[in-house]
Structures are given as C-alpha cells and as structure tokens.
Amino acid sequence: MxxxxxxxxxxxxxxxxxxxxxxxxSRLIGQKKPSAVKLAPYxxxxxxxxxxxxxxxxxxxxxAMLFILFDIEAVFxxxxxxxxxRLGIFGFIEMGVxxxxxxxxxxxxxxxxxxxxxx
Amino acid sequence: xTEQLIMLGLILAxxxxxxxxxxxxxxxxxxxxxxxxxxxxxxxxxxxVGPFGMLQPLSDLIKLLTKExxxxxxxxxxxFLIAPGLSALTALLTFAVIxxxxxxxxxxxxxxxxxxxxxxxxxxxxxLSSLAVYGMxxxxxxxxxxxxxxxxxxxxxxxxxxxxxxxxAVVPVVMxxxxxxxxxxxxxxxxxxxxxxxPPAFLIFLISIVAESKRIPFDMPEAENELxxxxxxxxxxxxxxxxxxxxxINLIILGSMLTVLFLGGWHGPWLPGVVWFSLKVLxxxxxxxxxxxxxPRLRYDQLMHFGWKVLLPLALLNALVTGAILLWIGx
Numbered sequence: 001m002x003x004x005x006x007x008x009x010x011x012x013x014x015x016x017x018x019x020x021x022x023x024x025x026s027r028l029i030g031q032k033k034p035s036a037v038k039l040a041p042y043x044x045x046x047x048x049x050x051x052x053x054x055x056x057x058x059x060x061x062x063x064a065m066l067f068i069l070f071d072i073e074a075v076f077x078x079x080x081x082x083x084x085x086r087l088g089i090f091g092f093i094e095m096g097v098x099x100x101x102x103x104x105x106x107x108x109x110x111x112x113x114x115x116x117x118x119x
Numbered sequence: 120x121t122e123q124l125i126m127l128g129l130i131l132a133x134x135x136x137x138x139x140x141x142x143x144x145x146x147x148x149x150x151x152x153x154x155x156x157x158x159x160x161x162x163x164x165x166x167x168v169g170p171f172g173m174l175q176p177l178s179d180l181i182k183l184l185t186k187e188x189x190x191x192x193x194x195x196x197x198x199f200l201i202a203p204g205l206s207a208l209t210a211l212l213t214f215a216v217i218x219x220x221x222x223x224x225x226x227x228x229x230x231x232x233x234x235x236x237x238x239x240x241x242x243x244x245x246x247l248s249s250l251a252v253y254g255m256x257x258x259x260x261x262x263x264x265x266x267x268x269x270x271x272x273x274x275x276x277x278x279x280x281x282x283x284x285x286x287x288a289v290v291p292v293v294m295x296x297x298x299x300x301x302x303x304x305x306x307x308x309x310x311x312x313x314x315x316x317x318p319p320a321f322l323i324f325l326i327s328i329v330a331e332s333k334r335i336p337f338d339m340p341e342a343e344n345e346l347x348x349x350x351x352x353x354x355x356x357x358x359x360x361x362x363x364x365x366x367x368i369n370l371i372i373l374g375s376m377l378t379v380l381f382l383g384g385w386h387g388p389w390l391p392g393v394v395w396f397s398l399k400v401l402x403x404x405x406x407x408x409x410x411x412x413x414x415p416r417l418r419y420d421q422l423m424h425f426g427w428k429v430l431l432p433l434a435l436l437n438a439l440v441t442g443a444i445l446l447w448i449g450x
Contacts, residue, residue, distance in 0.1 A: 004235060004237070005235070005237075006130070007130050007133075007134065007215060007234045007235040008212070008215050008234075008235060010130065010131065010134055011134055011211070011212060011214070011215050011234065012208075012212065014134060014135075014138055014211075015207070015208045015211040015212060016204075016208065018138075018142075018207070018211070019203075019204035019207050019208055019361060020204065022184075022357045022360065022361065023188070023200075023203075023204070023357050023358060023361070025184055025357065026183065026184045026185075026186070026188045026356045026357030026358075026360075027188055029184050029185050030184065030185055030186055030187050030188050030356050030357075031185070031186075031187050032187060032188075032189075033187065034187075034189055036192075038189065039189065039190070039191050039192040040191070040192065040193070041191060041193050041262070041263060041264040041265070041353070042264050042266065042347060042352050042353060043264075043265070044347070056268075056269070056272055059276075060272050060275070060276045063276040063279065063280060063423070064275075064276065064279065066427075067276075067279040067280065067282075067283065070283050070431065071279075071282075071283060071286070074283065074286040074287055074290075077287065077290050077438060078242070078290065078293065078299075080442075081290045081291075081293040081294045081438070081442075082293055082294075082297060082298070082299065084294060084442055084445070084446070085297065085445075085446075085449060088446070089446065092442055092443065092446055095439070095442070096439065099435060099439060103432075103435070106431075106432070110428070115423065115424065115427050115428060116420075117419065117420030117423055117424070118420055
C-alpha cells in the first residue's frame with residue numbers, strides 16, 4: 001500500500017530540487033547591491049510612516065473560525081457521499097438532520113452579523 | 120528485480136516528462152495570457168523577442184535569474200525564504216493525481232497516464248489546495264510590510280471561504296461516481312459529463328476555482344491599484360518567479376480538475392484521449408483569461424457576501440438534492 005506513494009515521494013524530491021535550485025541559481029547569478037533604503041519595507045517611496053504590525057479587523061478571525069466549523073461539516077459529508085447508496089434513506093435523513101443543525105448555526109451567525117463587512 | 124527496475128524507470132520517465140511539460144506550459148501560459156489580453160484590449164502584446172514573441176518566457180526567465188535576490192531588513196528570514204518554495208511545491212505536487220489520458224499499452228504492459236492513481240485522489244487535491252494557502256500567508260506575514268500583510272490576510276480569508284464551496288460542490292460528483300479516484304470519476308463520465316448532469320455543482324465549482332486562483336474578479340490578495348502587489352510586494356528575482364510560476368501551475372491544475380470532475384476528462388469523439396484532455400484544459404485556461412479581460416474587481420465585502428451567503432448555502436442544498444434524487448432513482 002505504502003509503495004503506492006513512492007511516485008509522490010519522488011515528485012516531492014523533484015519539486016524540492018526545482019524550488020531550491022532555482023533560488024540558488026538566482027543567488028549565484030544575480031547581482032548584490034544592498035543598501036539601507038533598498039532593504040526597508042516598501043512604502044511607495046515614502047519614509048516608513050508607522051509600525052507594520054498593525055491591528056486588523058476581527059472579522060478575519062471570525063471567518064477563520066467559521067471556516068473550521070464548516071470545513072468539518074464538509075469532511076463529514078464525504079464519507080456519506082461515497083456510502084450513501086448503502087446507507088439508504090436512513091443515512092439520508094441522518095445527514096439531513098446533521099445539515100439542518102449546522103444550518104441553524106449558520107442562520108444564527110448570519111443574524112448576529114458575523115458575515116457583514118460594511119460597518 | 121528487473122520488473123521493479125523497469126517500473127521505477129517508467130515512473131521516473133513519466134515524472135520527468137510531466138514536470139517539463141507542466142513548466143513549459145506554465146511559461147507559455149503567461150505569454151498566451153499577455154497576448155490574448157493585449158488582443159482583447161486592441162494592443163499587440165509581446166512581439167519583439169523571437170517570432171511572435173515566442174522566446175519571451177525564456178527572456179523573462181533570464182531576467183528573473185539575474186535580478187537581485189534581496190532579503191528585506193525587517194523580514195522574518197526563514198519564513199520569507201521558505202514561502203515561495205512552498206507555494207510552488209504545493210502546486211507541483213497536485214499533478215501526481217491528475218489523469219490526463221486513458222491507460223496506454225506499452226511493451227505489453229499497461230501504463231496508466233497518471234503519475235499515481237490514488238484511491239483518495241480527490242481528497243489529496245483538496246488537501247494540497249488547503250496547504251497552498253500557507254505559501255501566500257507566510258510570505259505576506261514574513262515580509263513585514265503593510266501591503267504584503269494586508270494582501271495575505273485578505274487572501275487567506277478569501278481562499279478559505281471559497282474552499283468551502285469548492286469542497287461542497289465536489290460532493291455531488293463523488294455521489295454520482297461513487298469514488299474518490301480521479302481515474303474512476305473520469306471513467307464514470309464516459310457517456311455524459313457531469314457538467315450537464317449537475318450544472319449547479321459545475322457553476323459553483325467554476326466560480327470557486329476562479330476565486331481559488333486569486334485572479335480577477337477575485338484578485339483581492341494582490342489588488343495592484345491599492346496594495347502594490349499584495350502578498351509578494353517584497354519579493355524579487357527568482358523568489359518572485361516561484362510565486363509567479365506557482366500561480367500559473369495552479370491555474371493549469373484548477374483547469375485540469377474542472378476537466379476531470381465536470382467536463383468528462385479525456386473522453387471525446389475521434390481524437391485521442393490526451394489531445395481531448397489538453398484541449399479542454401486549454402479551453403478552461405482561455406476562459407480564465409477571458410474573464411480577466413472582461414470583469415472588474417469585486418469589492419471585498421461583496422466577495423465575502425457572495426461566498427458565504429450565496430455559494431455556501433447553494434452548494435449544501437445542491438449536495439442534499441443530488442443525494443435525494445440519486446436515492447429516488449436508485450429505488
């Protein structure tokens with residue numbers, strides 16, 4: 001079974017070699033004239049105005065949490081998708097209940113305004 | 120022993136060939152995109168290097184190699200160095216499971232035209248497409264620059280949002296083919312491609328992969344008029360090149376996945392399977408370029424609304440309805 005994955009291993013090796021090789025090549029061939037200004041963070045030619053580690057909107061964090069919930073839902077859908085013939089009507093109803101429970105959560109999230117970006 | 124050696128040789132030959140073809144294709148896809156975009160905007164596009172600009176990718180490569188490969192002073196060194204490689208690596212690895220033709224008879228043995236026909240090929244693709252987020256996220260974060268950080272955070276939440284509807288749009292395909300193996304999914308479409316059997320899933324998947332490819336109208340991670348270049352603002356030389364190549368390889372992969380899952384893979388009349396497969400993939404790539412020439416960029420809130428409030432419920436509903444119909448037909 002595991003030797004089935006041998007080509008993937010070889011492919012990982014080739015891809016690694018490609019990524020490292022091309023960067024090393026560019027290191028060797030490319031010119032090097034670093035200067036303090038060149039190495040400063042890009043700010044459209046202006047001197048740096050403020051620190052980079054600024055705060056960003058909490059929305060992004062909420063999206064990440066919602067993603068985990070719904071991704072797990074998708075993970076549960078795959079086994080059902082492949083076995084649903086054998087599970088039959090019973091499996092379908094079970095899955096329906098599962099999805100309805102998640103939908104209730106989804107509606108709650110929606111009503112709470114977690115999906116709003118305007119304000 | 121010789122048997123195993125021959126098999127290993129075949130695997131290596133296949134991998135090497137695929138690798139070269141993919142990289143060349145990605146390079147020429149860039150040229151094709153520039154040419155087609157130019158034509159759609161009544162320009163000529165690159166036409167100086169070689170006949171019809173055919174040597175442009177080569178000169179681009181030389182330029183990228185000879186550019187200075189610098190490390191911004193404020194950057195997190197190791198993550199900054201790793202990110203572009205990660206981006207190219209995940210894109211290249213996905214190719215292992217894509218079947219690009221029917222099995223071939225060579226020297227009395229059958230040679231499947233896929234690097235490896237995993238029985239979980241579809242999950243392998245979904246897993247790698249999730250990992251692909253890391254290259255962008257780490258690159259933007261490690262650059263320690265405003266534009267890069269904003270681009271990567273935006274991109275992160277865009278990619279994971281549309282990954283949901285992409286994953287859910289695939290569920291009906293698994294139901295109809297009753298397999299995760301991409302070869303078997305193509306086999307199951309011998310008569311009628313799933314794009315016709317289940318158009319909603321096809322449309323949801325199509326929109327999601329345009330978003331996954333970070334291209335117009337979903338190119339928020341690198342919106343050039345507000346974020347300079349988004350997550351790869353601080354990158355130069357071949358590191359930028361790796362991001363760039365990764366992006367175009369990703370485009371070919373998404374096109375191939377659309378072909379495999381919904382457009383019937385290598386099936387088609389008259390022409391050999393490999394030719395059909397390439398034609399379909401190139402048509403999808405052309406569609407991507409066409410979309411880029413035609414549509415404006417979405418606003419960020421519109422983008423998130425569309426993903427969460429329209430595509431996600433639709434994809435869920437479609438999975439349930441498909442299941443119900445298939446069960447009803449089965450009885």
